[in-house]
Amino acid sequence: MPMLLPFFALLAAAQAAPAPAPKPTAAQLAAAAPASAWGLIDAQDLLLIDFADGHRSVIWLASAFAPAHVANIRTIARSGWWNDATVYRVQDNYVTQWGDATEKKAPAAGIDRRPPAEYEWAWDAHGVAVANPYRDAYASRTGFTPNGWAVAGDGTRQWLPHCYGMVGVARDLAPDTGTGGDLYTVIGHAPRHLDRNIALVGRVIDGMGALSALPRGTGGGLGLYEDPKQRVPIKRIAIVADLPAAERPAFEYLRPNAPVFAATLEARANRGGPFFTVPAGATDLCNVMVPVRAVAR
Amino acid sequence: MPMLLPFFALLAAAQAAPAPAPKPTAAQLAAAAPASAWGLIDAQDLLLIDFADGHRSVIWLASAFAPAHVANIRTIARSGWWNDATVYRVQDNYVTQWGDATEKKAPAAGIDRRPPAEYEWAWDAHGVAVANPYRDAYASRTGFTPNGWAVAGDGTRQWLPHCYGMVGVARDLAPDTGTGGDLYTVIGHAPRHLDRNIALVGRVIDGMGALSALPRGTGGGLGLYEDPKQRVPIKRIAIVADLPAAERPAFEYLRPNAPVFAATLEARANRGGPFFTVPAGATDLCNVMVPVRAVAR
Numbered sequence: 001m002p003m004l005l006p007f008f009a010l011l012a013a014a015q016a017a018p019a020p021a022p023k024p025t026a027a028q029l030a031a032a033a034p035a036s037a038w039g040l041i042d043a044q045d046l047l048l049i050d051f052a053d054g055h056r057s058v059i060w061l062a063s064a065f066a067p068a069h070v071a072n073i074r075t076i077a078r079s080g081w082w083n084d085a086t087v088y089r090v091q092d093n094y095v096t097q098w099g100d101a102t103e104k105k106a107p108a109a110g111i112d113r114r115p116p117a118e119y120e121w122a123w124d125a126h127g128v129a130v131a132n133p134y135r136d137a138y139a140s141r142t143g144f145t146p147n148g149w150a151v152a153g154d155g156t157r158q159w160l161p162h163c164y165g166m167v168g169v170a171r172d173l174a175p176d177t178g179t180g181g182d183l184y185t186v187i188g189h190a191p192r193h194l195d196r197n198i199a200l201v202g203r204v205i206d207g208m209g210a211l212s213a214l215p216r217g218t219g220g221g222l223g224l225y226e227d228p229k230q231r232v233p234i235k236r237i238a239i240v241a242d243l244p245a246a247e248r249p250a251f252e253y254l255r256p257n258a259p260v261f262a263a264t265l266e267a268r269a270n271r272g273g274p275f276f277t278v279p280a281g282a283t284d285l286c287n288v289m290v291p292v293r294a295v296a297r
Numbered sequence: 298m299p300m301l302l303p304f305f306a307l308l309a310a311a312q313a314a315p316a317p318a319p320k321p322t323a324a325q326l327a328a329a330a331p332a333s334a335w336g337l338i339d340a341q342d343l344l345l346i347d348f349a350d351g352h353r354s355v356i357w358l359a360s361a362f363a364p365a366h367v368a369n370i371r372t373i374a375r376s377g378w379w380n381d382a383t384v385y386r387v388q389d390n391y392v393t394q395w396g397d398a399t400e401k402k403a404p405a406a407g408i409d410r411r412p413p414a415e416y417e418w419a420w421d422a423h424g425v426a427v428a429n430p431y432r433d434a435y436a437s438r439t440g441f442t443p444n445g446w447a448v449a450g451d452g453t454r455q456w457l458p459h460c461y462g463m464v465g466v467a468r469d470l471a472p473d474t475g476t477g478g479d480l481y482t483v484i485g486h487a488p489r490h491l492d493r494n495i496a497l498v499g500r501v502i503d504g505m506g507a508l509s510a511l512p513r514g515t516g517g518g519l520g521l522y523e524d525p526k527q528r529v530p531i532k533r534i535a536i537v538a539d540l541p542a543a544e545r546p547a548f549e550y551l552r553p554n555a556p557v558f559a560a561t562l563e564a565r566a567n568r569g570g571p572f573f574t575v576p577a578g579a580t581d582l583c584n585v586m587v588p589v590r591a592v593a594r
Contacts, residue, residue, distance in 0.1 A: 090510075092505050092506050092509055092510075093461050093462070093505070093509070119575075134434060135432060135433075135434050136432075136434055137431060137432050137433055137434055137579055137580070137581040137582075138577055138579050138581070163486065164390050164485055164486040165390070173571045173572060174571070174572070174574045188461050188485070188486075188509075189460065189461040189485075189486055189487055189581070189583045189584060190486055190581070191584065192577060192581065192584075193565070193566075193568060193573070193576075193577040193580065193584070195575075195577070196574075196575040197572070197573050197574055197575055208389050208390070209389050209512065209513035212389055212390075212485075212509075212513075213387075213389075213510055213511060213512050213513055214510060215506065215510050216506035216509075216510055268490070269490075271490060274470045274471070275470060275471070275494070276490070276494050277471045277493075277494055278416075278492075278493040278494055279490075280435055280489060280490040280492070282434055282435050283434070283490065284434040284435070284486070284487070284489065284581075285434075286486045287486060287488065287489075287490070
């Protein structure tokens with residue numbers, strides 16, 4: 001069973017004895033970094049989706065970039081508005097979407113029904129800890145903010161990219177920006193043409209399989225589940241900070257300010273070891289999302 | 298239920314009356330193209346995977362680019378070697394892999410056990426019908442061959458890109474290139490760092506959901522199914538040309554030589570209509586794979 005991946009290959013090479021030490025991978029560099037290289041994610045910025053079948057997905061909310069939408073999302077979660085929510089759309093190589101499939105519910109009380117278009121901001125509004133040295137198909141500049149997000153832009157404006165696992169706010173025609181009651185995540189090749197056209201509000205950092213491995217829908221050319229029975233029931237959507245302390249999962253991100261961060265980019269662009277014979281010499285922004293790990297709290 | 302996609306939006310805009318005609322989408326341009334813009338895919342180049350549960354995936358084999366591996370694949374299919382094959386690995390945002398999970402089977406009779414490294418070739422070996430005008434993160438030049446494949450390269454060498462749905466040959470350490478007995482397809486953001494390191498032999502053109510929507514595995518950090526009972530049984534893998542005529546599915550590709558083709562690229566880079574407010578002005582190669590459609594035969 002050929003494994004296609006360097007993991008076993010490195011293992012085999014290591015066991016084969018007096019070979020030079022293989023070049024460390026990005027994952028190995030991150031794992032060896034000091035504790036100070038990792039930052040704890042605020043429990044106010046962690047959104048849980050607990051599915052009726054027991055699966056759980058965890059979303060890191062981009063509260064610094066889309067504060068009005070994230071405020072709505074916290075309000076919606078706390079109101080119980082999502083208690084009968086479902087996944088109602090799964091379009092292959094595009095998005096999984098959840099919320100109110102009926103389109104009949106009144107919006108949750110207390111939300112901003114017309115949040116501003118939180119699609120872009122000044123290039124240095126959140127700082128850029130590390131410039132990405134590699135070319136991007138969609139933006140003239142890319143990089144990573146000190147608070148742990150990959151960003152794209154042009155040196156004047158900056159925005160979040162629609163990478164795999166990023167979470168956005170479904171909307172109707174502009175100037176509607178969506179309330180946050182219906183959300184989607186990217187489950188295929190990054191549809192970066194959506195950048196700056198929709199509010200991105202987070203990133204799935206755990207349990208992505210619960211959203212990506214769902215049966216594809218067949219309705220409307222949009223992956224809608226045509227039979228309501230296909231919809232995937234959600235038991236609860238909650239902000240982690242609202243849970244009893246003992247029930248709160250915790251996650252850390254690798255700080256882009258940490259010296260190791262730039263080394264992980266290089267390690268992904270030029271992979272070593274006996275598996276890769278031609279290094280790419282480059283890496284797409286969506287292939288170098290900021291490393292995240294679960295931690296005991 | 299905000300739909301997030303321009304389809305309903307265009308419909309709504311059209312119904313709202315005296316608006317200017319919306320800019321046609323790439324799909325609309327392709328659908329309006331004359332029959333001569335479409336080329337029939339050779340039934341020798343179509344590989345079916347029929348799953349035990351009734352799902353079917355169809356792979357277009359890249360026989361012009363990887364002839365030795367594709368010859369092996371045809372031989373393996375005809376030998377019945379895959380009659381007890383399973384999907385044994387599904388790694389989120391990476392690959393689904395199938396073949397011989399036991400690692401114990403002798404190779405199929407009559408195959409080349411050490412096929413050459415069909416990883417790259419001269420830039421103009423297959424012609425380039427259309428240069429892709431947009432920037433690529435991994436290659437200095439990209440384009441489309443007259444026989445219907447997206448290609449990357451540098452003007453001297455050319456290779457196939459690891460886009461969503463592309464099919465490659467699992468292998469152990471180089472110089473092993475794999476026989477074709479174990480194959481994988483990309484189910485996430487394009488892992489283009491695999492380009493030129495593995496033989497790509499095809500593209501899933503129908504039934505991708507049967508491969509992408511499978512439960513993710515948990516073994517070895519590689520998405521392996523740890524319990525053999527999780528493996529997804531395959532009933533048959535066959536070359537379409539070997540089926541009775543009445544049972545042969547047929548597919549066409551939009552010829553990159555057809556004048557409409559370049560227009561579809563532009564339409565994807567600068568999407569019109571009332572949904573998109575900021576056109577990307579660019580498109581990643583993996584977001585403009587050559588259009589394919591099923592046809593009656």
